[in-house]
């Protein structure tokens with residue numbers, strides 16, 4: 767007997783692979799982060815049992831309860847807004863923080879990851895459409911400053927960029943935005959000589975992950991298409 771979550775996962779993985787192949791890419795280049803915020807640990811466990819290993823969570827306390835309930839092989843990415851005062855606990859438990867949105871948070875993660883003696887991957891969250899309610903770095907000058915400062919870090923490793931596009935965007939605007947992110951990452955990697963270390967592009971959610979993969983995403987963050995609507 768298969769669960770709806772296992773079926774959904776299989777469908778998402780198939781579509782991801784097809785999108786990669788359409789773009790002449792290898793399906794292995796793209797990591798699926800199953801975004802399990804608000805979903806109960808039992809649902810996350812079903813996904814784990816269906817082979818999913820990487821999960822995205824938005825709230826630190828909720829995430830830790832699920833980490834404690836799931837096998838240690840599960841890998842956790844923070845994809846929600848992170849206050850600097852939660853950086854210590856986040857640095858101790860998450861493999862990656864996709865929502866590094868300020869130098870202050872980056873420094874806090876660097877310090878706490880060093881204290882915890884464990885490396886943490888960071889993605890810089892961009893807010894290129896400059897929505898007031900959304901976190902993220904809003905322009906290239908601020909982005910460059912953060913990358914230059916993080917080059918000195920020993921424990922927080924900045925591995926790429928993350929974006930949540932304007933929800934008003936249709937397919938054309940989404941694709942244009944994704945392609946712009948891809949170009950931006952390429953340019954920065956080349957300019958700073960950090961190609962291999964700055965290789966990740968986290969973009970694409972349930973409604974647009976196939977377009978994001980066609981435009982160059984290396985990480986997609988999919989919730990609803992796997993777990994159904996959030997309770």
Ligand SMILES: *Cc1c(COP(=O)(O)O)cnc(C)c1O
Pocket residue numbers: 801803824845846930971972973987988989990991
């Ligand atoms: C909730 C969330 C997702 C997943 O969104 P779905 O539309 O349910 O796939 C992806 N990224 C972030 C940052 C989120 O907060």
